[in-house]
Amino acid sequence: MATVEVPYQETVPLHHPKTWIGKYIFSQDHKIIAVQYGITAMAVGLVALILSEFMRLQIAFPEAGFMAFFTADHYYQAITMHGMIMVIYLLTAFLLGAFGNFCVPLMCGARDMVFPFVNMLSYWVYLLSVIILMISYFVPGGPTGAGWTLYPPQTITPGSPGFDWGIATMLISLAVFIVAFTMGGLNYITTILQARTRGLTLMRMPLTVWGIFIATFLGLIAFPALFVSAVMMLLDKFLGTSFFMPAIVSLGNKLDYSGGQPLLFQHLFWFFGHPEVYIVALPAFGVISDLISVHARKNIFGYRMMVWAIVAIGALSLIVWAHHMYVAGMHPSFGFFFATTTLIIAVPTALKVYNWILTLWRANIRITVPMLFALAFVLTFIVGGITGLFLGNVIIDIPLSDTYFVVAHFHMVMGVSPILAIFGGIYHWYPKLTGRMLNDTIGRIHFYFTFIGTYAIYFPMHYLGFIGVPRRYYETGISEFYPVAAHNLNKFITIAALIVGVSQILFIFNLVHSYFRGKKAPANPWGANSLEWCTPETPPRHGNWEDRLPTVHRWAYDFGVPGEEKDHIPQTVPRRKAS
């Protein structure tokens, strides 16, 4: 018996909240939750930004009087917190929590996430994890200073800053974050798989949704490894088990540990950690693909290839983890295996870059602010990706390990690039979210400061790395191995970092100012095709659509179709019958 499927959300009534608190605080509306996620992530990201400025000042001007308060312990705590906040609490939370929440239901033509209550809970648990993380600044000993990778044994042995209270708050905060992520992530995946609208096949979804889909999936299967290692480390610390702790003499005392395997932590951590890189990168890839296609008025080159590249990267990212551990003393033949898989993963990644460039080729490029960020993303991603090829090879990685080359590499590829994608995405979707345009001039100034500034920060770091300047050093001093030129370069980098940091005020000002005073935004200011631009109202109200969910007839990339009057055809427009 043939049955005609109807989107389930069309058959059930939507309960609108009655009170102000229900609407804006404990809201179950995915758009509000997205904003909440976004604001929290940006706030905690600002903390991490300020920490990095302190670090840079210390590196460049170790003698200066105004840095006297900044001890070595503070420096290591700043390194750790900066890394952890940026990777987990800002990038993961922003790209999946904010963009995921905002884009997934709208682009899938759904009214909301499948379980809005769980979705709301996800945000509040995330907020709790951020609060726990921030509490670590107020516990005895301060936050942990073990580096964001938290390698045992030094993480939990006396001598590292925050080796008892700090590490406890950090690990608990991570575990809570994982709970929050799981609640949100299950929602995104189920929404994408089970709550799409009529006509929206997986292969018609915008690439943003694809990126978020695979990234969330990776998160759901990679975060468990972090959860497990966090639990085991907590037990090591507070129950005295020896999972990761070998017999060890610390500060002259033999500790009560024996027989643990520190490498197990590294393996578990990177079994999470490497997919985490792609959890951050894949949604950025998706956003950038959409931005480039929309603002270049041309269909994305090789859509199917792009989708399969995302899937392939996701699958491969689970078997490359130990390339972070070449110098860790693991099994000698692992280097070969992991270098091979690492270089293989470069193929789908490069394919994406080629496709972005081929999308731009002979396109009708409009240099809007989101487009500027998208173009900048491609550039920084290429630089970061190519240095990744260096570091993926064991013999090149070994001399470069723990130098500024590594710092430059991962900041380019998963620091600056996803941040640029986030900025681009915000400039792109802000009109839909608030009904106001962001100020264009401020946006452009912000872009040039950010893009050129970050290049000025991270590009010279490659050279520092080549001459062997080690990372994570509080103070280096003058030595034969550390020429004066390196000091001067460090001063230059710090000044650039300060300028970039301060210029972010422009962005925040723009967000706030435009919310009240910005130009009224039309329903579809960029002439984009995907479903979020087809909502009956701007900004979309609770429930997003009219009584009937939209029907999708085509992919999201019909720009400049030959023989059509308009230069773009939204996904909801029926296809003409072939004559």
Added chain:
Amino acid sequence: MATEGQQHPIKIYFLIWLLLFVFSFFSYLVDYLDLQGNLRWFLIVVFMLLKAGFIVAIFMHMKWERFALIFGILTPPLALVVLMFLMAIESDYAWSTRVVYMGEDPAPKPELPEHMSHKEHGEEIDH
């Protein structure tokens, strides 16, 4: 949403129930008969996988799901197989370094639990 539920005769649940007991009993028997070496772990793994398979296929109804779901759920754990395999190699290597470089005893004898041992107190070997 489809409205037809999963309707199966109760009989199959009893059958699987019974089978699970039988397999558990057999794997228990492996221990009871004190089989050792490769045979032991081969049998344990076979019975374990059989039990797991029946639970997933029948009790969790995966046998009656469409292949789209089965495929989606059963493929990702392959990553875990890789992890497990590589960690086994790694552990073997770590163990050998401990034996070679730290002079640890490669085949230590386990001690019996206190209530079964006939040793006198205070005789514990300090590792």
Added chain:
Amino acid sequence: MTDTTLSTQESIFTSTARDWSSDMTTFKGVPWGKAMMWIFLLSDTFIFTCFLVGYMVMRMTVTQAWPVASEVFALTVWGVSVPLLLIAIMTFILITSSGTMAMAVNMGYQRRKWAVFWLMFATALLGASFVGMQCFEWYKLISEGVRPWHNPMGAPQFGSIFFMVTGFHGLHVSVGVAYLLIVATRVVRGKYDHTNFEIVEITGLYWHFVDLVWVFIFAFFYLW
């Protein structure tokens, strides 16, 4: 609009390709909650497997002796030491609870609410008794001097791993018991009358998963 005849005639490859390339839903006829539970269980699989991989690494790397599980977990009944007796009973109980749960799911689709309630109640009861026995086992082991940080019989990691893995599994069982009781009460109160009682199946999935994990723990921890 797509015609989604749930045909069983086509090959699994054709049907899978069609399902994944269709609109609206990928898992045809699967309610949201069930899809979500499956994906959650997939995530949970990764948690338990990481724990078990940790166990494997500990077991393979320690150079101290690993206690022989069948001797450690033996019970003395009427003067005879029977290896793994308690574990055998616990396994028996958990498998039985899985059986009652499977029947509860079946009754659910027949809309026999009280049958569902009693079967789920029995499942919860069996689960609770499982947790009780686990407590007894912990008690016995602790009284023999095994601690998470110390083990008189050899490698201290034996105690660490044992308490961690069985503790985490026991936590899952306890949560499952609470979940079962909540769902069972809500079923008889008629909260799910407008649905097809998928919630019973979803709860069942979770419960069977707990049983599934026990199968692996039983094999790796007690028999190996």
